[in-house]
Amino acid sequence: MTTEVFTTRIVEELKNIIGVHKPEFCYQCAKCTSGCTANKVFSEYRPHEFVALANMGYVEEILKSGVIWACTECWKCGQYCPQEVAPVEVIIALKNLSIIKGYAPPKALVEMTKNVIEKGLIQDINQVMTKDFEFIDRDSLGLPPLEEPPQMDKHRNILSKFFGVVMK
Amino acid sequence: MRYLLYLGCVIPTKQYAYEVSLREVFPKFGVQLEEFNERCCGFPLKSINKKAWLYMGARVLARASELGLPILAPCNGCHVSLWETKHQMEEDPYLKSEILSYLKSEGLYKFDDVDIKHPVEVLHDIIGLEKIKEKVVRPLQGLKIASHPGCHLMRPTDIPRPEDNANPDKIDRILRALGAESYDYPDKGGCCGATMLPFSPDNAIKVGAQKILTMINAGFNAATTSCPYCMEMLDNKQDAAKTITGNMEVSLPVFYLTQLVGLAIGIEPSKLLINLNMSPVDEILAEVGVV
Known part of the structure; x- marks a missing residue:
């Protein structure tokens, strides 16, 4: 009984994040998996299975495996799903939920989040090497500087609240 | 405008x-x-x-x-x-x-x-192919260019997308207006793999390499995209793709669509930063007499 209550709750939590798409409409045709970009390189990455597992309440099991982060969000599965389940949106919601439950996302994403809070962009201005072994950046190219837009302090505060869990 | x-x-x-x-x-x-x-x-x-x-x-x-x-x-x-x-x-x-x-x-x-x-929309729908054709002084003849629209130019279709998911052809038509050849090929709307980079760089690069090989097998001698993520995967990481897949054939000149338009309307390659394209672009441009 306790397990039942627990699994229902986590599925509801997941559905709240998913929004309009309904995983319960999935009838397991596996069209999503047959065209999946991530499945080409990770055979264990099968969107139709994640949808089935989530429907049955095995959400924590998917989160633990961490393989959801292989999704490239190419939206092929969402496009070709005959039931408009959009497995990609289920996966994105699973990723969101994994953050809420305290699982760590790939390191590079934590770095990007940190940069977005601090600078507003996912990365710093890079010096890039040309084929002639010359280093260039915005300055040397004479491109306009990336001035801070107005109200950045307030923006930062809001972002810090949103992303607090990731930064811990 | x-x-x-x-x-x-x-x-x-x-x-x-x-x-x-x-x-x-x-x-x-x-x-x-x-x-x-x-x-x-x-x-x-x-x-x-x-x-x-x-x-x-x-x-x-x-x-x-x-x-x-x-x-x-x-x-x-x-x-x-x-x-x-x-x-x-x-x-x-x-x-x-x-x-x-x-x-x-x-x-x-x-x-x-x-x-x-999106620039593809502005070029195709607003500026229009006729206006582009009028400005071409250096037709890209001899270039067979694969269009790589990139996933999000086409999907999801419940919101307005510049390219048609079933038949993405705006970039092809722009390329033809520039004097180049362009046609459909398998997995044209395929993914470059960029979003997988934080999780598994090697596998992400394998996805990109596969896309390049598909283009080569379809007979193209160049490719184009208008997404910075796709460019990073298809052009900037070509050497890495060779190393990771062990396949030296993963080699195809890749350009931004805006670079190709620029070349065709007579802008100097240096002003289009062609020297930032890491794929073998110089050889092909010399071959077709653009530079």
């Missing part, structure tokens, strides 16, 4: 060739680009927190709304993200009021009246 040039994250910090070629080419067609220093649209962090992603997109739109001009978003990620933000808020008034409450604290009140365009 005036647009707010919304560069996003990757273009102004790394993919300089896209920004520079865009700034060179668009004014030649009478398109005025206004500076618009806004921050991340939220796209790369949608997987971390969807609400934060919506808020970030809405903020960019709200700033544009204040300035009263449409946005030009050259990054496929930004373009899809801003449209999706608009769409989701229309669908969910409750969510919209929540996001608006964040914006209000920053003195922003409105965001749903902003149009968002």
Whole structure:
């Protein structure tokens, strides 16, 4: 009984994040998996299975495996799903939920989040090497500087609240 | 034609060739680009927190709304993200009021009246193929160019997308207007793998390598994209792709669409930062007599 209550709750939590798409409409045709970009390189990455597992309440099991982060969000599965389940949106919601439950996302994403809070962009201005072994950046190219837009302090505060869990 | 040039994250910090070629080419067609220093649209962090992603997109739109001009978003990620933000808020008034409450604290009140365009749309739908043809002084004859639209130029189709998911051909038509050859090929709408990079760089690069091989097998001698993420995967990481796959045949010259338009209308390669393309572009350009 306790397990039942627990699994229902986590599925509801997941559905709240998913929004309009309904995983319960999935009838397991596996069209999503047959065209999946991530499945080409990770055979264990099968969107139709994640949808089935989530429907049955095995959400924590998917989160633990961490393989959801292989999704490239190419939206092929969402496009070709005959039931408009959009497995990609289920996966994105699973990723969101994994953050809420305290699982760590790939390191590079934590770095990007940190940069977005601090600078507003996912990365710093890079010096890039040309084929002639010359280093260039915005300055040397004479491109306009990336001035801070107005109200950045307030923006930062809001972002810090949103992303607090990731930064811990 | 005036647009707010919304560069996003990757273009102004790394993919300089896209920004520079865009700034060179668009004014030649009478398109005025206004500076618009806004921050991340939220796209790369949608997987971390969807609400934060919506808020970030809405903020960019709200700033544009204040300035009263449409946005030009050259990054496929930004373009899809801003449209999706608009769409989701229309669908969910409750969510919209929540996001608006964040914006209000920053003195922003409105965001749903902003149009968002992608360079492919501006070139094909607004400038038009005839105007492009008129300006071509150096036809790209001899180049068989594969169009790589990139996922988000085509999908999801429940929001306005520049390319048709079933039959993406706007880029092909632009390429033909430039004098090059272009045709359909298997997995044209396939993914470059960029979003997988944080999770598994090697496998992400394998996805990109596969896409390049598909283009080569279809008989192309060059490829083009208009997304900074796709460029990073298909062009910048070609050497890495050779090492990781052990396949030396993963080698194809890749250009930004704006670079190709620039070359065809007579802009010097150095002004289009062709020396930032890491794929073997020089040989092919010499072969067809462009440089």
